[in-house]
Amino acid sequence: MTYEFSAQQTFAGMVSRKHQFRLPLDYQAPDGEQITVFARELSSPEHQDKSLPFIVFFQGGPGFGAIRPAASGGWVKRALKEYRVLLLDQRGTGLSTPVSYASLAHLSASEQAQYLSHFRADNIIRDAESIRKQLTKDEKWTILGQSFGGFCVLKYLNDAPQGLAEAYITGGIPSLTRTADEVYQATYKRVLTKNHDFFNRFSDARELIDSLVKHIQANEVILATGERLTVEMLQLLGINIGMEQGPESVYYLLEQALIETASGIQVNPLFLAHFCQLLDFNTNPIFALLHESIYCQQTASNWAAHRVRDRYPEFNFSADKPFLFTGEMIYPWMFEQFNNLKPLQQAAQNLAQKQDWPSLYQVDKLANNRVPVAAAIYSEDMFVEMQYSLETAANVGNLKYWLTSEYEHNGIRMDGEHILDRLITINRGEKLR
Structure with missing residues (x-):
C-alpha cells in the first residue's frame, strides 16, 4: 500500500x-x-x-x-x-x-x-x-x-x-x-404517496405529462445522450420527487417539454438535455449495477425491484391508467435502453443472480x-x-x-x-x- x-x-x-x-x-x-x-x-x-x-x-x-x-x-x-x-x-x-x-x-x-x-x-x-x-x-x-x-x-x-x-x-x-424484496415492498408504497402529492400540488402536471407521453409514443424522440426516450425512462424522473426541491425541478422540466414549431409540436431540445442531467445511469453505472446488492446477504437480488413491481400494477403504464413516476428502483430493461449501460448488460445479469454475497x-x-x-x-x-x-x-x-x-x-x-x-x-x- x-x-x-x-x-x-x-x-x-x-x-x-x-x-x-x-x-x-x-x-x-x-x-x-x-x-x-x-x-x-x-x-x-x-x-x-x-x-x-x-x-x-x-x-x-x-x-x-x-x-x-x-x-x-x-x-x-x-x-x-x-x-x-x-x-x-x-x-x-x-x-x-x-x-x-x-x-x-x-x-x-x-x-x-x-x-x-x-x-x-x-x-x-x-x-x-x-x-x-x-x-x-x-x-x-x-x-x-x-x-x-x-x-x-x-x-x-x-x-x-x-x-x-x-x-x-x-x-x-x-x-x-430484511431482504431487498421487503425493502421495495415498502418503498413502492412511499413512491405512490409522493406521486399523489406531486400531482395534487401541481394542478396541470397531469395534463403536461399526458401530452408528453402521447408525443413520445407517436414519435421517435432522441435524448441528448443518444437514446430514444421511452415512457419507462420518463417514469424514472420520479427519483427526484423524493428530494427537497426535486418536485419543482421535475415540474419545471415538464412545463418546457413540448414547443410549437413551424413543423408542428416537438420536444424542446432544452428538455432533451436537462432530462439527462436529472438521471445518473449513464454517468454513474455502479448505481445501477450494485444498488440492489447493498441489501443482499447470502442471497441474490434477482432484480428485486422489477419483480416486486408486479405487486403494484399501477406503475405499469397503459393508456387507460394514470401515469405514475417510479422511484429509486433499478430494472433490467435499463441495460437495454441506456447507451452506457448496454455494454454491461450481462455483467448486471450475473450480479443480479449472485447468491454468495457476504453478510454485512x-x-x-x-x-x-x-x-x-x-x-x-x-x-x-x-x-x-x-x-x-x-x-x-x-x-x-x-x-x-x-x-x-x-x-x-x-x-x-x-x-x-x-x-x-x-x-x-x-x-x-x-x-x-
Whole structure:
C-alpha cells in the first residue's frame, strides 16, 4: 500500500489537500491488483496548522463521488469548526479508479461481475480503515454518512469500531436483516404517496405529462445522450420527487417539454438535455449495477425491484391508467435502453443472480456497540423506510436518533449546518440550542 498527497491549495475560504492511496482491489489478495482511492482533506484557514481530528464523509449512492464543495457552507462549515474534513471518493467513483463501460471493456462479462463484486460497503470500509491508519497514525476518527453512506457507517460500526470516536447518519439507516424484496415492498408504497402529492400540488402536471407521453409514443424522440426516450425512462424522473426541491425541478422540466414549431409540436431540445442531467445511469453505472446488492446477504437480488413491481400494477403504464413516476428502483430493461449501460448488460445479469454475497451485519455485535452514534431519520423519506430505520435503531447499541418530518431524503444538502450541529449536540448529550 502506498500513499501520496499534494501541496495545499486555498479556495472558497478553505484549505485543501489531495490524498491518493494505492490499495488492494481484493483484500483477500493484498498483493494482487491495486486500485487508487482518492480523498480531499479540508480545513479552515484558522485551524490549518492545528492537529484537529478528522471527520470522514461517506457519500450516498452507491456509485457517486464525494461532494466537491464550492464554498465553506452547509454541514462542511459546521464540521470545520472542530474537525478536518475528509471527503472520500468511494472506490469506483470520482477519482478513485472510476468504473465505467470503458474502464471495464477489456474484461469479459463474468470478469466484469467478479471485479464489481469488490465495490460494496465491506471493501469501502476496508479502504477507509487502511487510509485511517496511514493518515492519522492509528488515531480514531469520526464518520458521517448520508443515504448509502449511512449503510457504510453501520458496516464500519460492525467491522472496525476500534477506529471510530463518533458516528453520524443522515437519511440512511438500513435494515440489518430484511431482504431487498421487503425493502421495495415498502418503498413502492412511499413512491405512490409522493406521486399523489406531486400531482395534487401541481394542478396541470397531469395534463403536461399526458401530452408528453402521447408525443413520445407517436414519435421517435432522441435524448441528448443518444437514446430514444421511452415512457419507462420518463417514469424514472420520479427519483427526484423524493428530494427537497426535486418536485419543482421535475415540474419545471415538464412545463418546457413540448414547443410549437413551424413543423408542428416537438420536444424542446432544452428538455432533451436537462432530462439527462436529472438521471445518473449513464454517468454513474455502479448505481445501477450494485444498488440492489447493498441489501443482499447470502442471497441474490434477482432484480428485486422489477419483480416486486408486479405487486403494484399501477406503475405499469397503459393508456387507460394514470401515469405514475417510479422511484429509486433499478430494472433490467435499463441495460437495454441506456447507451452506457448496454455494454454491461450481462455483467448486471450475473450480479443480479449472485447468491454468495457476504453478510454485512452481525446483529449481536451491533447490539453491543459502544461508539456514540446520532442519526437523523426523516419520517417522509421516499428512499429509506422509516419503520425499518426505527427497527434498526432499536437494535444498535448507543444509537440516538432524531425523527423529523422537516426534511426530505436530501436534508443534509439543504440544511446541513443545522442538521449536523443538532446531531453533534445529541451525540454528546448537550442541551439542544
